[in-house]
Amino acid sequence: MHDEALAGGNSTDVRRVGETVRRTSGPWTPRVHELLRVLRGEGVLEVPEPLGLDESGREVLSYLPGEVANYPLPGWLWHRSVLAESAAMLRRVHDAGAPLAGVRDGWQLPSHEPVEVICHNDVAPYNLVLVDGHVGGLIDFDTASPGPRIWDLAYLAYRLVPFVADAGAEAPAESERIERLNLLIAAYGMDYSPAEVLTVMAARLEELAAFTEQRADDTGRADLREHAAMYRVDAVRVLALAS
Incomplete structure (x- = not known):
């Protein structure tokens, strides 16, 4: 086999x-x-x-057949249809899983208030499965836990608009990013402002940095410390954009 x-x-x-x-x-x-x-x-x-x-x-x-965008990220990842389809899939996942939002025990990560849905907590290119250039799957739900919709949407925006510092040379220009953020929000279908999403994004990154630093302490992996440092710098930058 x-x-x-x-x-x-x-x-x-x-x-x-x-x-x-x-x-x-x-x-x-x-x-x-x-x-x-x-x-x-x-x-x-x-x-x-x-x-x-x-x-x-x-x-x-x-096994979900298709292509997963691992680093270094390929240029085709940044097509606007991928951005919109990812947000639409996240909305379907949130809506379908919402009946479990009241179940607080048994998850790997803690809940975040206000609890509205079950967040995936790592919706990013490396967990999206693409088929013929279209989003056809979402994998790796190990870190799912109850939380607010915007918590997940903000992290997807961080990775796919993108606002992450290591997106690579083929990522969209900074001048396009607020427009792409608005497209992501519209495709998800909630009336969030860009400032709201960016503010939550900064909080998400601060928590991720602390989590990653703890993993670095536990494993001795230097690369995790580098990731944590990037998250903290990115959190300051996106919070400034929100104001």
Whole structure:
């Protein structure tokens, strides 16, 4: 049976085995699988189907065919249709998973107030699956937890508008970014202002920096400290744009 390591597994070993994906499970895995079942039951079939655990205790998920944009990010990622389709998919995921928002236990990450939906908490190019240039899937729900819609949308904007410092040479010019942010907000379908999203983005990045610094302490990985430093600098920059 076909068995290969998949790129992008930053925290755990992720392998494709046949038409399934196998990855290290955790105490949060049952809750994540419940979320995936709810999403698919509501017609969001662009997320993996949970298939339980294998004989090694790894979680088993269906494999979503397509292309994932890992770093260095390719130029095709910045097409406006990808931006709009990503926001529209996030809205469908939020709406479909909202019935679980009152379930506060069992998630890997803490809840954020006001709780409205189940946030993915890492909607970014490396977790989007593209098929023929269109967004066809969303993967890696391990860090999902209850929170406000804008918490997820702000991080998607950070990565895909983008506002992240390491987006690469082919990323859209800074002069285009507020226009692209407005397109993202409109495609999601909520009446947020750019300033609201940028303010939440800064808070999200400060929390991410602290989380990443803790992981650096736990693992000794110098690259994580570099990421945390970037998040803090980016948080200051986007907060200035919000004012």
